[in-house]
Amino acid sequence: MKSEGCTACTICSWLLVLGGLQLGLMGFFGIDLFSLVTGSSEGIVRVLEILVGVAAVGVIAKRMGWCKNCKKAS
Numbered sequence: 001m002k003s004e005g006c007t008a009c010t011i012c013s014w015l016l017v018l019g020g021l022q023l024g025l026m027g028f029f030g031i032d033l034f035s036l037v038t039g040s041s042e043g044i045v046r047v048l049e050i051l052v053g054v055a056a057v058g059v060i061a062k063r064m065g066w067c068k069n070c071k072k073a074s
Contacts, residue, residue, distance in 0.1 A: 005062055006069035012058035019052035 018033075025031040038044040061067050 006067060009058060009062045009067055009070055012055035012062070015052050015055035016059055018048075019055070022052070 022033045025033050032045075034045045034048045035041075038048070058067075062070055065071070
């Protein structure tokens with residue numbers, strides 16, 4: 001699989017995949033993936049949710065061409 005972009009953008013993309021799975025499982029089945037993974041630790045779940053939100057901003061920056069690291073890699 002060919003890697004597109006810098007490491008930070010790749011991590012952001014994977015965090016968005018996890019966030020999408022979280023929302024899908026919560027919506028369809030009422031399963032909280034983050035709580036299952038972290039053992040229901042509210043603090044860690046909150047940090048994961050914040051990271052997914054920040055990742056969304058990172059992916060937007062990449063798509064808009066604002067990521068300087070991705071520009072260097074091209």
